[in-house]
Amino acid sequence: xxxxxxxxxxxxxxxxxxxxxxxxxxxxxxxxxxxxxxxxxxxxxxxxxxxxxxxxxxxxxxxxxxxxxxxxxxxxxxxxxxxxxxxxxxxxxxxxxxxxxxxxxxxxxxxxxxxxxxxxxxxxxxxxxxxxxxxxxxxxxxxxxxxxxxxxxxxxxxxxxxxxxxxxxxxxxxxxxxxxxxxxxxxxxxxxxxxxxxxxxxxxxxxxxxxxxxxxxxxxxxxxxxxxxxxxxxxxxxxxxxxxxxxxxxxxxxxxxxxxxxxxxxxxxxxxxxxxxxxxxxxxxxxxxxxxxxxxxxxxxxxxxxxx
Amino acid sequence: xxxxxxxxxxxxxxxxxxxxxxxxxxxxxxxxxxxxxxxxxxxxxxxxxxxxxxxxxxxxxxxxxxxxxxxxxxxxxxxxxxxxxxxxxxxxxxxxxxxxxxxxxxxxxxxxxxxxxxxxxxxxxxxxxxxxxxxxxxxxxxxxxxxxxxxxxxxxxxxxxxxxxxxxxxxxxxxxxxxxxxxxxxxxxxxxxxxxxxxxxxxxxxxxxxxxxxxxxxxxxxxxxxxxxxxxxxxxxxxxxxxxxxxxxxxxxxxxxxxxxxxxxxxxxxxxxxxxxxxxxxxxxxxxxxxxxxxxxxxxxxxxxxxxxxxxxxxxxxxxxxxxxxxxxxxxxxxxxxxxxxxxxxxxxxxxxxxxxxxxxxxx
Ligand SMILES: Cc1ncc(C[n+]2csc(CCOP(=O)(O)OP(=O)(O)O)c2C)c(N)n1
Ligand SMILES: [Mg+2]
Numbered sequence: 164x165x166x167x168x169x170x171x172x173x174x175x176x177x178x179x180x181x182x183x184x185x186x187x188x189x190x191x192x193x194x195x196x197x198x199x200x201x202x203x204x205x206x207x208x209x210x211x212x213x214x215x216x217x218x219x220x221x222x223x224x225x226x227x228x229x230x231x232x233x234x235x236x237x238x239x240x241x242x243x244x245x246x247x248x249x250x251x252x253x254x255x256x257x258x259x260x261x262x263x264x265x266x267x268x269x270x271x272x273x274x275x276x277x278x279x280x281x282x283x284x285x286x287x288x289x290x291x292x293x294x295x296x297x298x299x300x301x302x303x304x305x306x307x308x309x310x311x312x313x314x315x316x317x318x319x320x321x322x323x324x325x326x327x328x329x330x331x332x333x334x335x336x337x338x339x340x341x342x343x344x345x346x347x348x349x350x351x352x353x354x355x356x357x358x359x360x361x362x363x364x365x366x367x368x369x370x371x372x373x374x375x376x377x378x379x380x381x382x383x384x385x386x387x388x389x390x391x392x393x394x395x396x397x398x399x400x401x402x403x404x405x406x407x408x409x410x411x412x413x414x415x416x417x418x419x420x421x422x423x424x425x426x427x428x429x430x431x432x433x434x435x436x437x438x439x440x441x442x443x444x445x446x447x448x449x450x451x452x453x454x455x456x457x458x459x460x461x462x463x464x465x466x467x468x469x470x471x
Numbered sequence: 472x473x474x475x476x477x478x479x480x481x482x483x484x485x486x487x488x489x490x491x492x493x494x495x496x497x498x499x500x501x502x503x504x505x506x507x508x509x510x511x512x513x514x515x516x517x518x519x520x521x522x523x524x525x526x527x528x529x530x531x532x533x534x535x536x537x538x539x540x541x542x543x544x545x546x547x548x549x550x551x552x553x554x555x556x557x558x559x560x561x562x563x564x565x566x567x568x569x570x571x572x573x574x575x576x577x578x579x580x581x582x583x584x585x586x587x588x589x590x591x592x593x594x595x596x597x598x599x600x601x602x603x604x605x606x607x608x609x610x611x612x613x614x615x616x617x618x619x620x621x622x623x624x625x626x627x628x629x630x631x632x633x634x635x636x637x638x639x640x641x642x643x644x645x646x647x648x649x650x651x652x653x654x655x656x657x658x659x660x661x662x663x664x665x666x667x668x669x670x671x672x673x674x675x676x677x678x679x680x681x682x683x684x685x686x687x688x689x690x691x692x693x694x695x696x697x698x699x700x701x702x703x704x705x706x707x708x709x710x711x712x713x714x715x716x717x718x719x720x721x722x723x724x725x726x727x728x729x730x731x732x733x734x735x736x737x738x739x740x741x742x743x744x745x746x747x748x749x750x751x752x753x754x755x756x757x758x759x760x761x762x763x764x765x766x767x768x769x770x771x772x773x774x775x776x777x778x779x780x781x782x783x784x785x786x787x788x789x790x791x792x793x794x795x796x797x798x799x800x801x802x803x804x805x806x807x808x809x810x811x812x813x814x815x816x817x818x819x820x821x822x823x824x825x826x827x828x829x830x831x832x833x834x835x
Pocket of ligand 1: 278306543
């Protein structure tokens with residue numbers, strides 16, 4: 164494929180994520196979205212680069228911060244907005260909200276809001292793929308903070324032991340809520356993976372969708388050969404941990420740290436391409452918001468359904 | 472609202488928020504007990520667990536108040552180890568749901584330490600959990616695990632419903648409670664102002680249950696924020712129908728004052744239980760068990776129960792609003808107990824309790 168065309172495709176998806184979240188920011192004061200939101204603005208390139216490298220049937224487990232992965236994996240915008248609005252037309256009929264997005268039709272499996280809790284799910288899915296002789300792989304998406312939880316270590320050990328086709332994908336934004344990585348971790352993620360005999364790589368250029376895509380393809384060639392892989396991608400969270408605001412005024416971090424990311428952010432630099440693609444994406448977003456607006460609220464009959 | 476207590480004569484009062492009471496007791500614990508330290512995710516940041524630990528790291532230093540990595544089970548085990556050698560650890564979970572990662576340490580270790588070793592060891596410590604509610608907290612940020620923890624002998628479980636309850640209990644727990652305590656705080660209460668005593672009690676107040684409002688017609692046994700709901704309902708039915716509700720704040724969930732509770736039910740013959748969690752295998756069942764063991768005939772009719780619907784918590788507001796008992800349902804349950812279902816009295820119109828709490832400018 165023409166590499167320009169590929170860049171445009173990736174760019175368009177990244178821009179969609181950015182514009183969707185900017186729309187969420189605009190909508191938030193109206194209280195149409197009555198649920199906590201963890202924005203991925205600044206981190207779009209990770210979801211976009213990784214998902215573009217996957218086959219459509221490769222499976223992803225993401226986190227409460229997964230608007231980006233939902234869109235990059237190909238989830239429907241209509242169902243996403245309806246879910247955020249708490250409407251019956253949402254992915255999960257309004258029972259999930261922003262923190263538990265999923266899109267089984269594009270094998271984005273349930274997102275969990277308990278940090279690190281879905282990492283072993285990806286290992287389990289990969290184990291099942293291997294047992295059935297399938298060529299599919301599973302991806303566990305998690306933040307840098309999640310690697311501190313015991314279950315991360317248990318999952319790596321088991322995946323290495325069983326030689327399952329799982330990609331451990333760490334979105335390293337350097338923060339867990341307001342806490343910096345160096346205050347929380349005494350290990351280096353790649354060296355740590357190596358102690359399990361797991362191959363790994365870090366991508367520092369977390370704004371570079373094509374580099375992330377290529378790094379993922381390289382990692383997947385190891386994973387498809389039946390060996391787990393840890394891929395760590397440095398990135399920058401522009402907004403507050405949860406909610407739609409900035410958080411530089413609280414003084415725990417400086418805007419300058421994020422400015423270095425912004426200075427390389429293609430969505431901010433390539434104004435020409437943005438101008439070209441934006442009108443159509445805006446129309447899709449407006450249609451999705453309309454769809455949500457017109458979808459009914461789930462009623463009492465939904466309260467006690469789907470439990471078992 | 473002033474929790475009436477037989478131990479405490481009426482004193483000077485002041486207005487104090489729930490978060491303010493927490494901050495005050497955390498501060499006092501660090502000042503009074505050099506062996507006390509507070510650890511948890513975010514305890515030293517600018518939000519300070521919703522204002523309950525703000526500024527304490529600066530005041531007492533990073534060896535007394537510190538952030539931890541994401542390590543709920545590890546943190547709890549570390550706390551147990553420190554407690555075993557004489558420190559007093561206070562740990563926090565900004566949502567009670569995250570304490571489930573520490574279940575092994577809390578249930579298999581902390582709760583057993585005294586008994587399993589024949590009383591020669593103990594691990595006194597305070598585990599603070601915050602229950603989330605409203606604004607789409609959803610299934611994993613809204614659970615209220617009092618029944619879960621109170622099930623295990625060896626754990627002491629409390630649920631302060633007011634600033635006064637915090638002022639009464641936390642200093643006692645930290646200064647002299649011999650074992651691990653799980654305190655379940657409620658996020659909706661944090662920003663509410665309460666009327667609280669301006670003086671420190673002259674003698675220790677035991678962990679116990681309280682009569683939050685006296686009445687003769689029906690007993691409401693409630694926990695945490697449902698105590699406030701019961702008091703609001705009690706006021707409503709008093710004004711509308713002259714019904715006198717006795718509200719009991721169970722408060723000390725694992726070790727309630729059953730004589731107080733049973734005495735009240737004997738007096739009124741009518742019972743409503745209002746809990747913040749699911750009814751199945753929970754506080755409601757335990758209150759009924761206590762009645763059955765003594766004399767079921769003390770009840771003139773089947774009791775009523777209010778709790779979360781028997782489902783994980785939905786995110787959509789339209790579902791969340793009916794997931795929790797509304798003021799409408801609380802009043803209806805009380806009226807139906809006293810006057811029967813054909814009571815004919817108007818019910819309050821309140822679509823969402825949490826909106827009411829957001830607007831409310833107190834003090835209770
Ligand atoms: C087990 C657990 N502990 C604590 C929390 C509260 N919490 C939510 S997100 C978060 C930070 C996680 O950081 P990271 O894994 O780096 O992901 P990021 O938010 O940066 O994307 C914390 C501590 C939680 N949801 N689950
Ligand atoms: Mg992070």
